[in-house]
Amino acid sequence: MALFILSPILFPLLGLLINALWGRRMSERAIGGVATLAAAAAFVVSMLMLGQLTAAEDARLTATIAPWIAAGALNVSFGFLVDRLSIVIMLIVTGIGTLIHMFSIGYMRGDERFQRYFIYLNLFLASMLTLVMADNFLVMFMGWELVGLCSYLLIGFWFKNLKNAEAGRKAFVVNRIGDVGFVLGILLIFVTFGSLSFADVFGQAEAQGETLAGAIGLITLLLFIGATGKSAQIPLFVWLPDAMAGPTPVSALIHAATMVTAGVYMMTRASALYELAPATQAIVALVGALTAFVAGTSALRQLDIKKVLAYSTVSQLGYMVAACGLGAFIAADFHLLTHAFFKAALFLAAGSVIHGIEHGMHAAHNSAPVDPQDMRYMGGLARKMPVTFAAFLLGGLALAGVPPLSGFFSKDEILLDAFKHNLPAFALLAVSSVVTAFYVGRQLTLVFAGRPRSEAAAHAVESNWLMTMPLIALTIGTVFAGLFNFPGAHPLTDWLAPVVRHGDAPKFDAPLAAVFSALAIGALAIAWFLYRNPDRAQAEAETGMGRLLAKAWCFDDAYRWAIVKPFYIISTVCAQVIDVGVIDAAVNGVGRLFHTLGNSLRSLQTGFVRNYGLVMLIGVVFVVAYFALNAR
Structure with missing residues (x-):
């Protein structure tokens, strides 16, 4: 049984080992195939575990592999837990991770470090699964740090370019700052509860909540400092936009399925503690809402196709964190799930666009070279790359909250909770929602509408099937993922209710939904009308406010x-x-x-x-x- 429980972690490690030992003798297709099959095997086993967990509400799979630390009162083992919460994240990590592996085979073709790339990718999956499947805070922290290491290796993967190496270093250093808070929180958990096991800590917290209110308040605040690093919240969000330096599939993996969701998952796992710390929750809600606003407005003036999506990720993480602060932990998980689909689709579609522009530069021999990520040199790609356009369009509309796509349901749930419980947070999230629709419309118009604005765009072609098949699969998920917690049925709420603290079951507020749907569609239309003239983007970037937003409110300059x-x-x-x-x-x-x-x-x-x-x-x-x- 222990081997079965560990197999989602072991399969990526096996793929890593095969490619590390024999990869030099294998073709690129074989290396990518081994890594992708390893990720797919982890997904299949996770599906089998899902079947076992449906047997009963309190069903859980546990395994203690070996003792780790035994010193006085401190007794920690390598323990793993698969319950209704962890299996949801495991399926996201392995399912979307498999599609990103497959996309990478086509995207990274011909790269001199192809073998190393897939070794790192498998390690990333194994690390995130270790974090998610841990049954105590110390094993979780081990996965937490391994994920940070993998992000450093993959963000700075093309390290011969100094900027890429600096971006990897920045991600590593900023996350270490947040991890100081996380470590102090873990130490205080042990001092307060005498254990690091989730079952012991949460059980004692429920039994002695009032007497431990002060300690729990400080513990949750320290844990949240760790989350501000991993899940890119103010003031530690500055690393994530620079993470675009890595290969685009890495951006999709970090932003959609792995690292940045770690903080949200950790707070959801510790919801029993956060429910006993209302002051911390108020801080969490405000920081999340403010992050959503700052990052969303910063996306308005970006010219790099990936940086728009990067600031968008920070903004959407702000929604999830704000939901945790509002006590709507299941709503946060629902948005995490839908965001994983549409943001992975958007990043991979952006990678497909970049790939197509680079092909166009090679095809147009006499044309001047252009930055393949600069949206000012794109345009007219809807006809050149129809599959990529369809994926980007539906992913963008889901991000904007247009019904009936998945993002509409998950974002509406958070907005409704904020409207009921925290009006300042609601105001920031509401403005951010409209801003999101506007920058989505701006990006769609600049990249896909009109005529090609460079020879590279004019000669762009659709990506190969290894890249378009994952796009199609993610787009299908983007369309239908809203059904996982559809109002009235709310299956995700029912599924997570036994293990996650939550408020009321999600309800559909028709007037609120109608208002925000109308605002989203209106913002998309205004953006299309304004940016049909692509020179507007350049003119805006040169204004004082444009420069301020392009620099993300000068947080980096302040640092x-x-x-x-x-x-x-x-x-x-x-x-x-x-x-x-x-x-x-x-x-x-x-x-x-x-x-x-x-x-x-x-x-x-x-x-x-x-x-x-x-x-x-x-x-x-x-x-x-x-x-x-x-x-x-």
Whole structure:
């Protein structure tokens, strides 16, 4: 049974091992096939586990592999748990991860590090599954850190370009800042509850909630600091837009199925603690709503096709985090699920567009090279790449919240909860919803409408079947994923109710839904009308407000002036003044002193016997004189 429970993790590790040992002797198709089959096998096993968990509401699969730490009261094992919450995330990770693996075979074709790429991709899946399947906070933290390592390796995958290497380093460092809070939270959990096991901690919290309110409030706040890093919330969201430096399928994997969902999953798993900390929940709701607004408005003035989607991800994560703060944990999970489908479809469609533009540059031999990610050089791709356009269109409409696509149902659920319980958060989320529809319309118009604005776009072609088949599958999920928690039936709420704290079952508020649907469609139409003239995007980028939004409200600049530059100044002072001027000067001064003394004493060594005899004679005279004087 333990082997069966662990198999979703073991299959990607097996694929990794095969490609690491024998990949140099295998073709690209074989390497990609092994990695993709490993991910698919993990998905199949997860489906089998889903079947077992339907037997009873309290059904759960557990496995303790081996003891890990036994020191005094601290006793932690490598324990794994599959319940109704973890299986939902496992299916998202393995199912969408498999499609991204398949897409990568076509996208990464000919790359000099093809083998290494798929090794990292399999490791990423295994790491995320470790995080999701953990039955205690320490094993969760192990998966948490492994996911951070994989993001560093894949964001900086094309490390020969310095900007890519810096983006990977930035993601790693920013996440470590959040992880300090997570580690302190785990330590405080052990001090408070004497255990790190989910069952022990949550059981004690329910039994002693009122007496431990202060400690639980601090614990949840520290855990949330960790979530602000992984799930890219203010003030630690700045790494995620730069994560676009990696290959586009990596962006899809990070943004849709793995790393950035970790913080939301962790808070959902710890919902028993957050329900006992209303002050923390208020902070979480406000931070999430503010992140949704800041990132959404930042997407309005981006010119890079992937950066628009990156800021969009930060914004949508803000919705999920705000839902956790509102106590609507199942609504957060529902939006996580639908977002996984439409954001993976959007990123892979963006990768297909980039691939098509790069093909167009090679086909148009005499044309000037263009940035394949800059939307100003696109246009007219709806006719050139119909499958990609259909995937991007439906994914974008779902993101904008247009009915009856999946994003409409999940976003509407969060907005309704915010309207009932937190009006400031509702106001920020409502504005962000309209902004989302506007930047989706802007992007669709600039990329796919009108005529090609470069020779590369004019010669673009549709991607091969290895890339379009995953797009089609994700688009189908984008259309129908709303059924997972359809109002009135709400199967996801019923499924998660035994293991996740939640409020009322989702209800359909027709007036609210009609208002936001009308606003979304209106924003899409206005964007199409405005950006039929592509020069508008360039003109807006050059305005003061345009530059502010393009720089994401200058968060990076603020960090640079408040933290990075002072750090470099302090480092320079330490290196040049203290290290060189004081420490090195002292050490080198001692060396120079003895060098000078050595030079002085060296003059006594002449090599002439008469000199040595004279010195001896002088010495004897002094000795005799000394004893003669003492004898008196």
